[in-house]
Structures are given as structure tokens and as C-alpha cells.
Amino acid sequence: MKTLTLKIDGKEIEAKEDMTILEAAEKLGIQIPTLCHHKKLEPYGACRICSVEIETRGKSRIVAACCYPVKNNLNVTTRSTQIDKIRKTILELAAVTAGEDAMGEMRKLASEYNADLSHLRSKTPIEPTRCILCGLCVRRCIEATWDSVIGFIGRGTKRQIALYPEKASICTICDYCHDVCPTGKITSTGPDPPFPQIDDVLAGRE
Amino acid sequence: MESIKPVRNPEELEKLHQKIESERGNEKPIVSICISTGCVALGATSVLEAFKNGIKKTKLEKEVEIKETGCLGFCEQGPRVTIYPDEICYFKVKPDDVQEIISQTIKENKIVEHLLYTDPITRKKVRRLDEIPFYKDQLRPLLENNARIDPKNILDYIHLDGYKALAKAITQMTPQQIIEEIKKSKLRGRGGGGFPTGIKWETTRNAAEQTKYVIVNCDEGDPGAFMDRSLMDGNPHSVLEGLIIGAFAIGAKEGYVYVREEYPLATENITTAIDQAKQYGFLGEDILGSGFNFNVKVHKGAGAFVSGESSALMTAIEGKTGEPRPKYIRTAVKGLWNKPTCLNNVKTWANIPLIIMKGAEWFKNIGTEGSSGTAIFSLVGKIKNTGLVEVPMGITLRDLIYKIGGGIKDDNKFKAVQTGGPSGGFIPEEYLDLQVDFDELDKVGSMMGSGGLVVMDEDTCMVDSARYFVDFLLEESCGKCIPCREGLRVLSKILGNICEGKGEHVDIGIVEDIAFTMENASLCALGTTATNPVLTSLKYFREEWDQHIKDKRCIAKVCKSLTNFYIDPKECQACLICLRECPTKAIEGEKDQVHWINQEKCEKCGICYEVCKFDAVKKLSGEPIPSKPANGMKPIRKGVKQ
Numbered sequence: 001m002k003t004l005t006l007k008i009d010g011k012e013i014e015a016k017e018d019m020t021i022l023e024a025a026e027k028l029g030i031q032i033p034t035l036c037h038h039k040k041l042e043p044y045g046a047c048r049i050c051s052v053e054i055e056t057r058g059k060s061r062i063v064a065a066c067c068y069p070v071k072n073n074l075n076v077t078t079r080s081t082q083i084d085k086i087r088k089t090i091l092e093l094a095a096v097t098a099g100e101d102a103m104g105e106m107r108k109l110a111s112e113y114n115a116d117l118s119h120l121r122s123k124t125p126i127e128p129t130r131c132i133l134c135g136l137c138v139r140r141c142i143e144a145t146w147d148s149v150i151g152f153i154g155r156g157t158k159r160q161i162a163l164y165p166e167k168a169s170i171c172t173i174c175d176y177c178h179d180v181c182p183t184g185k186i187t188s189t190g191p192d193p194p195f196p197q198i199d200d201v202l203a204g205r206e
Numbered sequence: 207m208e209s210i211k212p213v214r215n216p217e218e219l220e221k222l223h224q225k226i227e228s229e230r231g232n233e234k235p236i237v238s239i240c241i242s243t244g245c246v247a248l249g250a251t252s253v254l255e256a257f258k259n260g261i262k263k264t265k266l267e268k269e270v271e272i273k274e275t276g277c278l279g280f281c282e283q284g285p286r287v288t289i290y291p292d293e294i295c296y297f298k299v300k301p302d303d304v305q306e307i308i309s310q311t312i313k314e315n316k317i318v319e320h321l322l323y324t325d326p327i328t329r330k331k332v333r334r335l336d337e338i339p340f341y342k343d344q345l346r347p348l349l350e351n352n353a354r355i356d357p358k359n360i361l362d363y364i365h366l367d368g369y370k371a372l373a374k375a376i377t378q379m380t381p382q383q384i385i386e387e388i389k390k391s392k393l394r395g396r397g398g399g400g401f402p403t404g405i406k407w408e409t410t411r412n413a414a415e416q417t418k419y420v421i422v423n424c425d426e427g428d429p430g431a432f433m434d435r436s437l438m439d440g441n442p443h444s445v446l447e448g449l450i451i452g453a454f455a456i457g458a459k460e461g462y463v464y465v466r467e468e469y470p471l472a473t474e475n476i477t478t479a480i481d482q483a484k485q486y487g488f489l490g491e492d493i494l495g496s497g498f499n500f501n502v503k504v505h506k507g508a509g510a511f512v513s514g515e516s517s518a519l520m521t522a523i524e525g526k527t528g529e530p531r532p533k534y535i536r537t538a539v540k541g542l543w544n545k546p547t548c549l550n551n552v553k554t555w556a557n558i559p560l561i562i563m564k565g566a567e568w569f570k571n572i573g574t575e576g577s578s579g580t581a582i583f584s585l586v587g588k589i590k591n592t593g594l595v596e597v598p599m600g601i602t603l604r605d606l607i608y609k610i611g612g613g614i615k616d617d618n619k620f621k622a623v624q625t626g627g628p629s630g631g632f633i634p635e636e637y638l639d640l641q642v643d644f645d646e647l648d649k650v651g652s653m654m655g656s657g658g659l660v661v662m663d664e665d666t667c668m669v670d671s672a673r674y675f676v677d678f679l680l681e682e683s684c685g686k687c688i689p690c691r692e693g694l695r696v697l698s699k700i701l702g703n704i705c706e707g708k709g710e711h712v713d714i715g716i717v718e719d720i721a722f723t724m725e726n727a728s729l730c731a732l733g734t735t736a737t738n739p740v741l742t743s744l745k746y747f748r749e750e751w752d753q754h755i756k757d758k759r760c761i762a763k764v765c766k767s768l769t770n771f772y773i774d775p776k777e778c779q780a781c782l783i784c785l786r787e788c789p790t791k792a793i794e795g796e797k798d799q800v801h802w803i804n805q806e807k808c809e810k811c812g813i814c815y816e817v818c819k820f821d822a823v824k825k826l827s828g829e830p831i832p833s834k835p836a837n838g839m840k841p842i843r844k845g846v847k848q
Contacts, residue, residue: 045532048727062726067532089723093692124699159685
């Protein structure tokens with residue numbers, strides 16, 4: 001496999017050609033925030049919090065670090081006024097459904113980027129679901145069971161995560177979905193009987 | 207029925223062409239009737255039936271051919287009937303007119319004057335299409351054959367030199383030469399992105415994987431757009447021929463035509479076209495004896511706007527929910543089932559046979575330096591001539607709207623034009639002389655898109671229009687990424703508030719912040735372009751936003767919450783009409799006593815405004831409602847305004 005050279009925040013690094021910016025940055029010890037990413041899962045590119053600036057051939061644009069493959073001579077900037085502004089807005093947008101009291105990674109990032117989680121929520125007062133639809137639980141579930149017990153239903157703002165009743169019997173209460181949830185929505189899946197509880201959790205009745 | 211022998215080489219194609227030519231001759235009258243969606247909605251089916259019966263009754267079946275054809279674009283003048291060989295065009299034809307057309311035009315070669323189009327300026331009757339102002343400034347290489355072709359009959363297409371480009375490409379050119387020719391033509395993707403087609407083909411061809419795919423994108427979802435539809439309905443073989451040439455150049459053995467669920471005729475016609483092309487040896491094994499194999503499947507969409515986005519479309523063909531995926535590795539390298547895939551819009555594919563036959567130079571000479579060829583627009587909104595137009599790239603918006611479109615409806619004042627569909631920007635009057643092409647539209651904050659063109663007049667509220675398109679996109683967003691899903695949700699709420707008079711000054715800053723995040727960080731083009739209507743509305747019509755927020759005033763008097771209806775006592779003739787029609791009984795008054803609207807009861811439905819014959823009902827916005835006239839005030843008498 002070819003090795004490429006690129007610059008992240010001014011530091012030069014060699015990376016393998018199948019790496020993403022996120023992975024290359026990690027090698028350098030540079031932290032790029034993520035909400036929908038998990039090392040063991042395929043990149044998904046939905047939360048966009050990992051947005052970074054790249055410059056190639058004199059043109060700069062913003063891309064999602066979790067999906068963007070490294071390229072030779074790429075110049076990446078992971079923090080800038082622009083990037084911070086985007087991350088702040090994304091967190092405030094995510095809080096519309098996650099709620100201003102979102103826990104986990106959301107809470108941590110909100111204080112780092114000075115995001116006021118009630119700012120945009122106050123404009124769109126809807127019942128918070130404590131979910132940002134990052135899909136981590138869904139994707140983790142597919143890999144754990146090789147058949148998804150939970151999945152997305154609905155489109156746009158009607159999108160939500162649901163337990164597929166016909167597949168409920170496959171659930172092994174592996175707790176993986178709980179482990180990956182970045183907002184603390186999935187508090188626990190067990191112990192038993194497990195299925196109604198997952199459903200309750202996802203439906204916000206827990 | 208005579209069994210069909212596949213065409214095995216270009217010589218046989220030429221022979222077939224000559225056979226059709228000699229069988230048909232040039233003298234035989236042809237009645238060409240548009241049976242595309244627009245004309246059918248206006249009653250073309252019964253006109254067609256009337257012709258079939260009329261021709262039968264007069265025993266002219268052998269001498270006259272009836273052809274059911276595709277759309278010619280001037281839809282509001284439908285049903286359209288053209289009589290060949292003289293190309294006499296009749297508009298707004300009713301079944302009752304058919305007898306006269308048969309006895310006069312077909313039998314006697316005389317013109318039925320009252321069915322001809324009347325030039326609205328010169329008041330002269332016009333016989334031929336190219337004399338009508340709507341068509342005069344158009345250039346229609348893609349659409350012109352629609353009137354001459356029965357889309358269900360491949361022989362019609364072959365008669366007009368169809369599949370000759372395929373024969374030429376496949377037997378006289380190498381794949382590399384074809385790609386070079388397309389690159390030289392500078393054809394850019396007609397789906398809206400404007401990516402150079404030749405380069406896309408080359409990338410797909412050079413991608414390492416052996417299995418490659420080609421796809422026709424006919425998921426035309428923009429409201430009011432029917433460009434792709436008219437080509438697929440009216441001339442499906444032109445799209446198919448382009449696709450086969452592309453597959454040969456790229457090295458694909460399989461292709462897909464993705465048609466949206468809402469286009470049943472397009473699905474039917476392309477399916478028939480594929481079957482016929484197979485029978486004639488233009489598809490399948492050993493095409494035209496060249497050893498090249500290629501097959502096409504039709505995939506029906508399930509009704510999601512976002513599936514028109516290339517990666518979402520491919521995900522949908524794979525059998526999953528049509529959601530976009532990151533495209534940092536181009537679909538030309540990693541597309542359908544992770545194989546190199548070349549997806550082009552219907553119009554892009556339809557351009558290919560023309561470029562192969564007429565040459566890249568011919569194509570490059572049409573249009574502008576950066577955008578060659580023609581563009582198809584659906585001209586709609588507050589415009590006199592609505593319909594489908596094909597024009598050379600680089601035509602000015604002014605020519606499009608005033609020369610071809612005939613100007614603004616009711617001679618109102620122009621306010622803005624939106625190009626590029628629901629995520630296109632609003633372009634104000636100062637840019638009317640802008641040359642329409644990919645780059646120029648981009649510069650003013652709009653885009654080419656797939657070719658929607660909505661004209662707005664002074665009665666349009668630009669804040670409300672931005673709200674309308676945000677709401678459309680909110681409904682159509684797949685919901686996968688946060689900036690698009692939540693950004694549109696909050697924008698919709700804020701814009702709704704502003705239109706309802708609940709806007710605050712800080713809202714504009716919030717709108718700008720969200721728009722910035724959406725256009726830079728959204729996953730796919732639906733999100734990155736969704737803010738165009740909002741940002742152009744803010745940029746060019748800022749004073750309307752301020753009026754809504756500060757003065758609670760909508761100058762177009764569109765926003766209901768900011769508008770009141772009021773009866774001017776000096777104009778009211780006390781005719782009782784509005785009083786009777788008002789559904790909430792909000793209008794007070796009697797015979798011979800001027801009427802008055804009780805604002806507390808008024809639901810602002812606008813019926814009184816519509817029914818008043820004296821223009822006495824006024825709309826007020828941001829101004830106080832004058833106080834009630836004295837009880838028993840008599841009307842000041844006037845004549846009825848027509």
C-alpha cells in the first residue's frame with residue numbers, strides 16, 4: 001500500500017492511502033471531535049461535527065474528517081474560527097432533539113465549543129427525544145447480531161430509531177448499543193426481560 | 207406480424223433506414239397529436255379518439271397516418287396537433303374541431319384559421335411552429351424530434367437517423383476516441399452539477415475494477431419541472447442510444463434507468479424502447495456485430511426527492527433506503543455496489559448521439575465558452591407563456607422571460623426569478639441581463655440545477671417564498687445528517703415566525719449562522735444548496751425581511767398574519783356579494799349601506815377580495831385600519847369595472 005505525505009495543523013505526517021483524515025490526525029495525537037463515529041464501524045458521515053478545512057491546489061473547502069481519504073500534499077486545518085463556528089452550530093442544532101440536558105460526548109463538546117444547547121431549542125420547542133440520530137446503535141447492532149434489531153424509520157424530521165418487533169428475538173442484550181450512545185439516551189438495555197426495555201428506552205418512556 | 211431480424215452492422219442499418227423511407231414516402235399526411243401529460247390533462251385523449259373515428263369514417267386510414275407523440279413544450283396552448291408534411295400547427299384543439307381539420311386541412315389542404323396560434327402582439331395568425339414568438343428564439347436539437355416520433359415505435363426514431371450515432375461510435379471509433387470527442391465538446395452534466403461529462407466517463411473507464419455500471423438519472427423531483435419527463439415520454443430512444451454509446455466507451459456491460467414512480471408514461475416508454483432496441487440488435491449480445499454486450503434494466507423509484515442525488519440513487523438501486531453517502535471517493539470510482547459507476551442525467555445522455563453525429567465542434571459552437579450546448583428550462587410562475595423551452599446556453603434571463611416567455615402575467619412588475627429548482631436562488635431585476643449558464647448563475651447565488659425557472663412578480667413575498675422552499679426541502683430531506691435535518695427544521699420555524707409577524711431582529715443572525723453551517727457542512731447537495739433561496743432572499747430583498755420583522759408589514763400582502771382586508775367606503779357599492787360569500791359572516795352592512803369587515807371575525811380567506819367587482823376590498827399591511835364609517839353611510843355610485 002502506498003504511503004502519502006500530508007500536513008495536519010502544520011505538522012507533516014505520513015499516512016497509508018486507505019486512511020481517513022481522522023485516523024491520520026489521531027496518529028499525530030490531534031483530537032477531532034466525533035459523535036457518529038466509532039473506530040470499529042464503517043464511517044457514516046452524519047453528524048458532521050468532525051468537519052475540518054482542507055486545502056488542495058490552492059482551493060479550500062470543508063469536509064468530514066471521518067470519511068475523507070488522505071491525499072498527497074493535502075493541507076488540513078482542524079481548528080479555526082470557521083470550524084469552531086460550524087461545530088458550535090451543529091451542537092446547538094443537535095440539541096433541538098437531544099435536549100439541553102444531553103449527556104455524554106454532547107455535553108463535553110458543548111462546553112468545549114461554547115455551545116448554548118438551549119439557544120436553538122428555544123426557537124423550536126419540541127419534546128426532546130435525547131437522540132441525535134447518529135446511527136451508532138443501529139450500526140453497532142448490525143455488526144453485533146449480523147441482523148439489525150433496531151433501525152431507522154421515517155424520513156427527515158420524522159426519522160427515528162425503532163426496535164423492529166419481528167426481529168426482537170434476535171437481541172442478545174449485548175449492551176453494545178448502550179456503550180456507543182453519545183447522548184446517554186440508551187441508558188441500559190438489560191437485564192431481563194430485555195426487549196420491552198430497549199423499546200421503552202428508544203421511545204423515551206424509560 | 208413480420209419477424210424482426212436484428213441489425214447486424216451499419217450497412218444493414220442503412221438498408222433498414224432506406225426501407226422505412228421508401229415505404230413511408232414524404233407526401234402522406236401525418237396527424238401528429240401530443241399525448242404527453244400536459245396535453246392529456248387538457249383533453250388530448252378525446253381529440254385522438256375523434257381523429258381515429260373521423261379518419262375511419264372518411265375511409266382515409268390508408269392515406270393518413272395518426273401519430274401519438276411527445277411534448278413540444280407549449281403546454282398551456284394544448285392540446286397540440288401538427289399536420290405534416292406542411293407542418294401546420296393547431297393549438298387548443300377540441301374533439302369538435304376534428305371534423306373540420308379532416309375535411310379542410312387533410313382533404314382540401316386548407317387552413318383552419320381559428321385553430322392557429324395568434325401572435326399576441328401583432329394579432330396575426332401563425333401557421334408554423336418556428337413563426338411563433340415562443341419558439342422563434344429557441345434552439346431545439348434535443349426536443350425538436352418529439353413531434354415527429356411515436357415514442358413506442360423504434361422505426362420512427364430510425365427514420366430520423368436514429369442509432370446511426372451508435373453504429374458510428376461502435377464501428378468507427380475506439381472507446382478512447384469517443385471519450386475524447388465528448389471531452390472536446392465540453393458537455394457538462396445536465397442534472398445540475400455541471401461536471402464535465404467526458405472527464406466523468408474517463409474516470410469511470412480508468413477505474414481499476416472490471417465491472418462497471420452506467421445509469422440514467424430520471425428522478426426529476428423539482429416542483430414544476432418536466433424537462434427529463436418530456437424527453438423520456440417523447441423520445442426515449444435518444445436517451446437509450448446515448449446510454450449505449452456511453453456504456454461502450456466506459457466499458458460497462460450493465461446499465462440502469464432510474465425513473466421516479468410518478469412518471470408512469472416515461473417508465474412505459476423507456477421499457478418499450480429497451481425491448482425494441484433489443485429486438486433490433488442495438489442492445490443485448492453482440493451489438494451491431496461488434497462483439498460488445500450491454501443490457502439495461504429499468505428501476506422505479508419510490509417517491510423520494512433526495513434519491514435524485516447520485517449516491518442516494520445508487521443506494522436505492524441496491525435495495526436500501528435512498529440516502530446519500532459521502533462522495534469523497536467519486537461514484538465514478540466507487541458507486542453502485544462499490545463498482546465504478548457513471549451516472550448522468552437524461553438530458554446529458556440524450557446529447558451524446560448528437561455530439562457523435564454532428565461532432566464536438568458543432569456542439570461547442572452552441573452556448574458559451576464554459577457551458578456549451580443548449581439548456582432546457584421549464585418556464586413557470588407569473589409568466590405569460592409557460593412551457594418547456596430549449597435555448598442555447600448564454601441566453602439572457604431577459605430574453606428568456608420577455609421574448610420567449612412573453613413577459614409577466616397581467617403586465618405586472620417583475621420581482622425575481624428563481625432558477626435551478628427548490629434549492630435555487632432568487633435573482634433580482636438588476637441581473638436580468640445575466641447570461642444563463644452554469645458559472646454565471648453560480649456567481650449570483652443561484653444555480654443551473656436541472657432547469658426549473660420560476661418567475662415571480664410584485665405580488666410575491668420574498669420571505670414567504672424562501673419559507674415555502676425551505677418547507678419543501680424540509681419535507682424531502684432524508685434526515686441523515688444534522689446540518690440539513692435540524693438546520694431546515696429551525697429555519698422553517700424561524701421563517702414561519704417572521705411571516706406570522708413574530709420575527710425578532712436576532713433571527714436574521716441565527717438564519718445566517720445556520721445557513722453557513724448547512725452550506726459548508728451538510729452531507730449532500732440537498733443540504734449544501736438548500737439555503738440558496740434563503741440567502742438570496744436576504745441578500746437582494748433584505749428590506750422585505752426588515753419590514754416583516756420591524757414594521758410587521760408584508761408589502762406584497764401575501765403573509766396572512768400581517769395582512770388585513772378592508773372595504774373602502776368610497777368604493778363600496780353595497781352590492782351584498784362579499785357579504786353573502788363571507789364564510790365567517792364577518793362583513794356587516796345592508797343593501798344601500800356600505801359594507802364593513804369586522805376584523806375580529808375575519809379569517810382572511812380573501813374571498814371578499816376575489817368577488818368584489820368594484821375593487822373596493824383592499825389589502826392593508828403594516829398600516830392602521832381606518833375606522834368604521836358612520837352607520838347607514840350610502841355608497842358613492844360608480845359603474846361596474848370589467
